Amino acid sequence: MHDLSKYSLAQLRALEVQVIDELKTQHFLGISKAREQILHIARNAGLSEKQLRAIKVGNAPKKGNVQVKYRNPEDPTQQWSGRGRQPAWVKAWVASGKSLEDAKA
Secondary structure, three states, rough: OOOOOOOOOHHHHEEEEEEHHHHHHHHHHHHHHHHHHHHHHHHOOOOOOOHHOOOOOOOOOOOOOOOOOOOOOOOOOEEEOOOOOOOOHHHHHHHOOOHHHHHHH
């Protein structure tokens, strides 16, 4: 490795540009090489590139809807699963001194 502390800021920035360019080049070369290997394996298995592209990969099973855990007692249309960020009504509910347990669905 090189001692980078001897380089000026301008030299380091120029080096950064070169490194980023080389990273992109190496990345795409790796992808290209992997693609060629996949095609080689497919050809050996008797598949053409067109047949390989036609193969459909199964989709992951859809995740079901999460059940509502909390519902605003003052407005039942406002609900929250308990996941993710708290909606404004939950924040206001808790800020007013009420327990979140009181809003359980």
